[in-house]
Amino acid sequence: MLNLIVAAIAxxxxxxxxxxxxxxxxTGASLVTLMTLGEGLSSIILFYTQLxxxxxxxxxxxxxxxxxxxxxxxxxxxxxxxxxxxxGQIFLNNVxxxxx
Numbered sequence: 001m002l003n004l005i006v007a008a009i010a011x012x013x014x015x016x017x018x019x020x021x022x023x024x025x026x027t028g029a030s031l032v033t034l035m036t037l038g039e040g041l042s043s044i045i046l047f048y049t050q051l052x053x054x055x056x057x058x059x060x061x062x063x064x065x066x067x068x069x070x071x072x073x074x075x076x077x078x079x080x081x082x083x084x085x086x087x088g089q090i091f092l093n094n095v096x097x098x099x100x
């Protein structure tokens with residue numbers, strides 16, 4: 001959209017320069033300056049949207065780290081006995097499996 005606005009201004013400037021019979025050097029310099037201004041504004045808008053996206057991501061991470069409780073609890077530390085496992089066998093009784 002910004003490029004369309006810059007193009008419209010460039011058309012207006014070209015029409016004005018041809019009607020007033022101004023110097024071609026000044027007209028060319030003003031068109032180059034107008035294109036540079038359009039590119040600069042496009043870059044500013046692009047950088048601003050990237051900054052806004054990054055700030056939103058940081059905000060979501062911060063709220064996640066503040067709201068979510070860690071799963072580790074001191075009372076949940078379960079250590080297996082020293083002689084575990086005594087055997088390396090697994091017994092499956094009355095087990096059925098299916099795939100759909």
